[in-house]
Amino acid sequence: MGSTLYVCTDRKCKVHHPRVTISPAEPEQRRKQTEAARVQQEYRKRSLTETLRRVPAELSHHELEFVALRYFEQLGHDSEHRIFKFFAWEETKPKANGGYADYPKLASGKLEKMTTAEIEKFLIVCALASDLYCPTYGGGGMLTKDSDLAREAVHYKVNAERILRELREKPTVKTGNSSLTSAKARPYTKKQ
Numbered sequence: 001m002g003s004t005l006y007v008c009t010d011r012k013c014k015v016h017h018p019r020v021t022i023s024p025a026e027p028e029q030r031r032k033q034t035e036a037a038r039v040q041q042e043y044r045k046r047s048l049t050e051t052l053r054r055v056p057a058e059l060s061h062h063e064l065e066f067v068a069l070r071y072f073e074q075l076g077h078d079s080e081h082r083i084f085k086f087f088a089w090e091e092t093k094p095k096a097n098g099g100y101a102d103y104p105k106l107a108s109g110k111l112e113k114m115t116t117a118e119i120e121k122f123l124i125v126c127a128l129a130s131d132l133y134c135p136t137y138g139g140g141g142m143l144t145k146d147s148d149l150a151r152e153a154v155h156y157k158v159n160a161e162r163i164l165r166e167l168r169e170k171p172t173v174k175t176g177n178s179s180l181t182s183a184k185a186r187p188y189t190k191k192q
Contacts, residue, residue, distance in 0.1 A: 079129040
C-alpha cells in the first residue's frame, strides 16, 4: 500500500549533509572573473555608444541591410520559412544541417542584391510575418481586426473585403512553392 522512507537528519553526516569547502584561491578567482565581466560589460556599452555616434542620421543601404538581417534572424525558423514562401524564394536544404534551410544565410544573399527601398519593404514583411500564419485546423482562423496586418492594411487603404470576396469566388492557383492568386499578388520582384 505504501512505503516508509527514512530521512537522515544528522547534520554531521558526511553522506547526506556534505560540507562544501572553498579552496583558498577560489575567492580570488571569483573576484577576477567578476572584474573581467564588469570590464567586458563596460567595453560593450562604450563600443555601442561610439558606434551610434558614427551612424548617419539617414540610414544607408549598409545599415538597412544589417538591421534587416538581424531582425530576420530574431523571427525564428517558422516565420523565416513563411517569408521565403511569401517572396517565392528558393530554399536550399542541405543534408548536413538536418534538412533545415539556413534562412538567415540565404536571406543575406537576397538582401545584398536589394535596393534600399526593397529592404525597407522587406522589413515591413518581417514585422508582419507572424500574421502570415494561419492554422489549418478549425476552419483556418480569421485574421482579427486588431492584428498588425489588418491595421496596416487599413492604414494603406487596402480593400481587404474585396480581396476576401475575390478569393472566395475563385479557387487559389498554385504557383511553385507559393500559393498566390496571381502574379500581381507578389509584392516584390527580384532585380534582374
